[in-house]
Amino acid sequence: MTDRVDVPAVTRRAAQDAGGVSSEYLAGYIEMLDAVSVTGRRLARDELESRRALGASAAEQGIPLRSLVDLYLSANWLVWRELPAVASASDKREIARIAEAILRAADDAVVALADGYDEAQRSTLRQQEAERREFIDDLFYGRSDLGRLAERAERFGFRLAGTYVVTAAKADEPFTDGDAVTRRIESLLLRQFDTREVLVTTKQGLLVCIAPGSLAGVPAEFARHLDVVLGVRQTWQVAVGRPHPGPGGILRSYEETRGALELAASLGLDTRVLKATDLLVFQVLFRDRAAIIDLVGTVLGPLDQVRGGAQPLLATLAAYFAERDNATAAARRLYLSVRALTYRLDRIKQLTGQDPRDPAQRFTLEAAILGARLLNWPERPLQV
Missing domain, CATH: 1.10.10.2840 (PucR C-terminal helix-turn-helix domain)
Incomplete structure (x- = not known):
């Protein structure tokens, strides 16, 4: 049916027009459009499934969805004049019927591509979140050797070396991974500081920021962003641990922040930013x-x-x-x-x-x- 359509030439030109995306992601698509132009049918289930699979493959290869959609839209306009049904159409009504069928097929194909792409991305994110949470747990509780922790930290864009300070925030509502406030605070901090040095996460309902002791301004900026994001909607309090070296120091600094927040609650201290060093006398007492x-x-x-x-x-x-x-x-x-x-x-x-x-x-x-x-x-x- 596609004997008069040069499929390799069309897919090659479409790939070039879309910025160099591999033409492999168009596999079978030109043939589908040719069939649709003749029969006016909808794309079949197996055809849509093949697009979902290609969309998932593109996501796994890190190809932007925008580029993938561009590839398909380019293929649509490039193949239009070469379709036999278009060339043999007898009148405008026939052209309109073919155009409607082609556009509907293109719409269905792109939606299927996006479905497969999104599902693959969600699966990848779920896997990354699980691995990140496991890394955070091991970081706080020392369930992995230093070398492996450092290697895993690199995968999450975090440089694990030197002395660290932990800052933790408590609010009326517990913080959770991926909630709007957590994402916003992380985004604001990472605009200011190197992503390989600052790590924002949640632990036991607290919003936690881990940063090198050399970045003295991180705790203050963390508190400032909380004030902006939460405003008067919630009451909140931040505790800053002391700097300690290595992964074990991160756990120690974190425990200091927890102890400071608990002590402040017991003593009725409403200071917005607590420093563990300032509360040492009470802990001794x-x-x-x-x-x-x-x-x-x-x-x-x-x-x-x-x-x-x-x-x-x-x-x-x-x-x-x-x-x-x-x-x-x-x-x-x-x-x-x-x-x-x-x-x-x-x-x-x-x-x-x-x-x-x-x-x-x-x-x-x-x-x-x-x-x-x-x-x-x-x-x-x-x-x-």
Whole structure:
């Protein structure tokens, strides 16, 4: 049927017109158009399946879908005048019928190509995401030797060497791989920094950024982009770990960020950007649970005996310390008069024997207040 169509010449010219895409991806297509021009039929199922297979093959070879579509559109206009049915058409009505059949076939073929292409890409992405997640898990938990980790890191465009800092963000809604916020933050960061040095991922609901210690500006930019993307829609907090060398250092820095976020939640710290180095004193202070329970019970325990319980007096101390011993500001924060706040401070001194206005005794009270927050006292009883 195609004895008057020079198929090799048409496919070769179409490939050239499409920028050099291999003419192999047109295999059988010219013959389909010839048959359609004569019969006016739709493309058969096996013909569409062959296009899907070619689309998948093109995706696996990294050929852009745009180039593939260009190849088919070029073939359409190049073969049109050479089709025997067109050459022998008797009138405009016949030409219109053939054109309609050809355009419909071209449409079906391109849709099938795109279906195969998209499915192959989705399959590849799923495989890459699974491999990337396995790499992240091994990176954080050390389930692979250093050499293999470095080799796998290279495949994901990440250079695994030197000292690293982990920055982690927590928000009202947990972060997940591929969600809109995660993709947006990653895109913004990778516009500024080398993709071989900065890695953005999620772990345990946190948005995590791994970067060399030498790139000191990454944590600040990470927080800035979060502020832009989340705005006032969600409350969020960022913790920055300390720099540590090698893959083991990444895990250590990550654990520091998690610990900082958990500690901040326990202490009621609402600072947007937390630094693990700034919280070391609290971690040391509360490492001995028995000692902090004894401190809270001894220093603050008497406050729980007053009418109304300890909570109002604990809130008074917390506000007073937060306002750096400014009674007027603390009273404003608590919606009290300065006189009422002063009365409460005097009552605390009377009950505990510790004067919050005395610098020598303030630290004991402040440490006890922080301990009470960590232990959720007085809501929970003190237990070792």
